[in-house]
Amino acid sequence: MILQAVLFAAVSYLVWSLICLEINVRKVKALDVPFVRLPIDSINVPWTILQPHIWKILDRLPIRWASYPDFIRFARRGWHFAEKSETHVRLGPVWALVTPAAIYLHFADPDAIQDIFQRRSDFIRPVNEYKLLEVYGPCISTAGWDDWPRHRKVLAAPFNEGVMKFVWDESLRQAKAMLHSCTKASEAGIPSVQKDTRTLSLNVLAATGFRKSYEFHGSTEQIVGGAGGYRDSLQTVLDNVILLMLIPYLVLSAPVMPKSWVKIGHAAESFKKYMMQMLDEETTALNEGRPGAGGIMTSMVRALDTHHREAATTDAKNSKDGKRGLSVDEIFSNLFVINFAGHDTTANTLAFAMLLLAEHPEVQAWMSEEICSVTENAPLEEWTYNPLFSRLIRCRAVLLETLRLYPPIMALPKWTSEKAQTLKVGGRTLIIPPGIGTIASLLAIQTHPKYWSDPYVWRPSRWVLQNPSDDVPATNPTASEFLLEPEKSVYFPWSDGPQNCPGKKFAEVEAVAVLACLFQSHYVIVKREAGESEIDARNRVENCVNDVNMEMLLRMTDADRVRLICRKK
Secondary structure: OHHHHHHHHHHHHHHHHHHHHHHHHHHHHHHOOOEEEOOOOOOOHHHHHHHHHHHHHHOOOOOOHHHOOHHHHOOOOOHHHHHOOHHHHHHOOEEEEEOOOOEEEEEOOHHHHHHHHHOOOOEEOOHHHHHHHOOOOOOHHHOOOOOHHHHHHHHHHHHOHHHHHHHHHHHHHHHHHHHHHHHHOHHHOEOOHHHHHHHHHHHHHHHHHHOOOOOOOOOOOOOOOOOOOHHHHHHHHHHOHHHHHHOOHHHHOOOOOOHHHHHHHHHHHHHHHHHHHHHHHHHHHHHOOOOOOOOHHHHHHHHHHHHHHHHHOOOHHHOOOOOOOOOHHHHHHHHHHHHHHHHHHHHHHHHHHHHHHHHOHHHHHHHHHHHHHHHOOOOHHHOOHHHHHHHOHHHHHHHHHHHHHOOOOOOEEEEEOOOOEEEEEOOEEEEEOOOOEEEEOHHHHHOOOOOOOOOOOOOHHHHEEEOOOOOOOOOOOOOOEEEOOOOOOOOOOOOOHHHOOOOHHHHHHHHHHHHHHHHOOEEEEEOOOOOOOHHHHHHHHHHHHOOEEOOOOOEEOOHHHOOEEEEEO
């Protein structure tokens, strides 16, 4: 009887899914765009759990990715990386992925993408999909458009031009220590480049945003103890962010939970206590008329003060301007999002860049030529943010090219609002019904042959142009170079429009400082395995950087399978 009931439920669910799928197919046919049927939606919970295990089996089969039918390829989480621009080249600037649950229109048309970003009330961010980020409470990622500016005003304040000198100096300090750690590894190779870039990025963020200064300890060093501090708690939280998003940290801390989960829950609790302590210290400084430590927390305290003053106003609820400032829970949640987004994105990008530079020694030499020319081989202590950052064009090119092929987020979802929306795409006008997913295909347009030559090749020099009117002095070949400005909406790893990433300049300054420090007088090579040729070693790097997963952000599945050796020139 039970078996029959289960079978009946399964068949009923299958039939209902097929009916819903065909209903959505009819809607797409009315739009007259190419489409792909997908019998199961990516948000389907059982499929989300099962699909990684299924693909582990499929990946072992001698079958090329392109040989799988569409409904199999697009059922894989993070399919955008393997597909890149191929689907758009085949189907055009807009195509639809149709599932029983929803319709997703994918766009790789610059004008349409720009229109989607600018019309923020017509194409809205799916805040419900980001609710998992509310580990400590509401945040900028889950705020509706009407409430978003309140969060943005507070978060954008610390990322101004005035703080970039501090970012530069701290990045150089951490990079110098990382370089010492890398050379210390000698011919044994750096145990974990990815771990080192994560440590560096976390230290820079802690110092800049929260005035918590830490010494760099690389993967070559054995650290005993050290648990329980601010940075260690934060590192544990970031390393287990998916679990914390799925299960509240207070539940993880329960005695009945596995010990490893309890440790994660306690780390989340400790991190909140440290945030509260820093908040209290900054609040006391503000009340006493002192400037405070500066950075992100100072901005948050001012927002909290505004929130308290508003709450004390009798007519606050009737204010036409709506809420002001941030509550304590909103502060903690936004601090978590800043750490998550600002740490992992830069760390992963630097890890990709390090391995790609090892694969391409000619790019290392090209970049090093500029570093030596611009810095005039001055000691690191004499490097200043102005004017060095703006003149290190080739270092920025390495960062931009890495983000072109390996962006942390490969597609940016929006949804049509409660009314139908018109959108011009490739010379025609679409009338898109309410509640339709409109996806800006970030990686697709950043690898589209219409906008990029040799789109799948990592070539940082594509970003550097020469002023034809300038005579290039033999002693300074980089003097007349300038950075390419891509066409509008064909390159946007930091998103675009009013809701772009406020930490863009922060990430650029940090990455450029780190690359300049590491490669001024040193270079990296791949540690070869027994009997491996140089070409085989480079191919191993290529396979490593293209073996990725998309748990939350794009990252290498196992970066540590390639060791790098750092040598002095």
